[in-house]
Amino acid sequence: MRRNGPIALLFHTLVVSFVLAPLVLVCLVAFTAQDTLSLPFAGASLRWFKAVFDHPDFLQSFYNSLQLALLSATLSVCIALPAGLALGRYRFPGRDALNGLFLSPLIIPSLVLGVAFMRMFSVMGISGSFFWLVIAHTVVITPYVLRMVLAAVMGIDRSSEQAAQSLGAGPWTVFRRITLPAILPGLSGGWMLAFINSFDELTMSIFVTTPATVTLPVRMYMYATESIDPMMASVSALMILITGGAMLILDRLYGLDRILIGERV
């Protein structure tokens, strides 16, 4: 492998600083002691973090987002697991059509889905329902879980399942004792990825949330269009912290590079 020259490394340094600059600066500004957006040279303080906890609307949105992400990621795994097993193992008429349907949210802009949900919810008279918000999020994040489940199912060595079967294990035992443990890393990685995607989702949610169900990204967007003060920076820093924590878990469970690059099936 030939090494990079100095120009290549300079280019690389510039790209990395471009990528990191806004995120690092957000985290620094969050610690400012002043009233305006500024780097904490004049003294660091936690006052803007405290300000977040004095805003009950932000706290409420945080709980909404957390609950929403936990529920929709879990529901998504429950739906994607059997579907992934069927798509990964069996050839059957309509398989390609179903596969396309299940992955379609990846090529439909979230904005269009948001508008479509808003219309459907208003026709059905269920606008503002938290349950339907969970369902809406589930649809958007299920393709990510499904891809992970499919990759895991395709990667299973079938011989141990056959061995178990020939030793008299029933289909349920084979699934519980052999198949499930084998795909568990992919499954839990998929859950985590779904959790992060739901927790961060803005564009679709902004159409289907009502004041009672506003999620944290939607609340932040609304706040940032009105005013820019250091509290936004501290909320953002907290968001980065939570996402970072989730990424660490994801890395342990599955390997972050594998998830980000994505193993296409």
Place this chain on the structure above:
Amino acid sequence: MSERASSNLKPKRSLPYLLTAPATLLFVTMVLVPLLLTALLALNSYDDSVGIKSTYDLHNYLAIFGDDYYLRIFWRTFWIAGLTTLICIVVGAPEAYVLSRMGRKWRAFFLIVILAPLLVSVVVRAFGWSMLLSADGLINHALQALGMAPVKMLYTSGAIVVALVHVMLPFMVIPVWTALQRLDPTVEHAALSLNASQATVLRRILLPQVAPGVLSGSLIVFGLSASAFAIPGLLGGRRLKMVATTVYDEFLGSLNWPLGASIAIVLLVANLIIMMTYNRILERRYSKTLG
């Protein structure tokens, strides 16, 4: 794979359908039905006093394509997405190449540094840029400290492009990186040992191999940029509208849902057409290199 799937474990014929039933139910009720309702809504008309009237004709589409105001928004969205794609190619493809030539440890580390921001909420990233670019933002503070006049950066198309490139860059690096992984390094060595110049290696070996990756990266970047909402919403301000922010304003501002729905449908169709065209090109390229 298909023989293995069908040979053992003879399933009952209904089993795959039973297993996919929950997902089918979910995606039919939450993808097909809402999209159908939206397509119908786009045919309705809107009246300030009555609200949505259930007439069915194409006047919303005619209004969009006949009105300079909307055409200008579509054109702006198109060139901003195009420019973003171009910059992502120019920055992302070389960066993927530089990454692929690093030592193992650094490569793994920097790959995550470049790609991990994908998982950070787009609101946070958009806010980061508005903080940097605003009138009393960090860049202008630095400029003033150096004795220069402040520059208006926020609420310009330049700000939108810069932030979009920041958000979209990973989507270009990933496919190019994947294409580079398939590249056999010995071919490059062979060419160099046969006295090929660095430029020849780049043109004859690297580019043809990387082109499909660049192409599929461009498709994703263009599609996502054209429908981006948070970035133009926070960095473009009220006046510099793109398609997504226009749809938002129609739905939640002026409440003309039928018009907003028709713009959304145009966006969806344009997106699908681009995806399919690029897919067609990709397939042809692959079959050429294989055949």
